Amino acid sequence: MPTFQLSSTLHDMDAEVLAIHCSDHRFQAGFYEFLNLKLDLDEDYDLLVLPGGPQCLTLVEYLPKFSWAGWKWFRFLVDAHDLKRLILIQHQDCSWYKDLPFHLHSSSELRQRQEEDLRRARAALHKERPELSVELYYASYDASEHIAIDTISS
Numbered sequence: 381m382p383t384f385q386l387s388s389t390l391h392d393m394d395a396e397v398l399a400i401h402c403s404d405h406r407f408q409a410g411f412y413e414f415l416n417l418k419l420d421l422d423e424d425y426d427l428l429v430l431p432g433g434p435q436c437l438t439l440v441e442y443l444p445k446f447s448w449a450g451w452k453w454f455r456f457l458v459d460a461h462d463l464k465r466l467i468l469i470q471h472q473d474c475s476w477y478k479d480l481p482f483h484l485h486s487s488s489e490l491r492q493r494q495e496e497d498l499r500r501a502r503a504a505l506h507k508e509r510p511e512l513s514v515e516l517y518y519a520s521y522d523a524s525e526h527i528a529i530d531t532i533s534s
């Protein structure tokens with residue numbers, strides 16, 4: 381079996397940030413650029429990547445086992461690494477949302493549903509861990525497929 385020798389070295393320092401975003405391959409380069417270059421995190425953060433991203437923190441009634449896992453991973457990372465800052469990112473045209481029933485949200489419009497979930501997640505996180513700072517973002521693309529990321533206010 382081949383060994384792949386990498387140029388990367390271990391980032392052996394404390395991280396303070398957990399980022400949670402979707403698995404969608406179309407956005408991975410954008411997420412990476414945003415986190416590392418725009419927010420200057422320099423690859424020094426924990427990362428949860430799963431379909432629907434931070435929505436896993438909102439599905440307590442609809443998908444309780446999925447929500448349980450999301451909260452389990454969140455609590456584990458925050459406690460194990462003494463994290464202080466959460467970055468939650470949703471994105472345009474997220475396939476995960478297409479399978480969700482509309483009754484879960486007050487709007488049928490995708491972005492509104494996703495922003496509603498981001499705010500729900502932040503409210504739940506503030507309730508459980510008021511000491512954490514929580515930032516909400518939304519990634520979208522234009523006609524030339526360039527990605528932009530908006531800050532979502534409360």
Ligand SMILES: [Zn+2]
Pocket residue numbers: 402403404431432433471473474475476
């Ligand atoms: Zn997605």
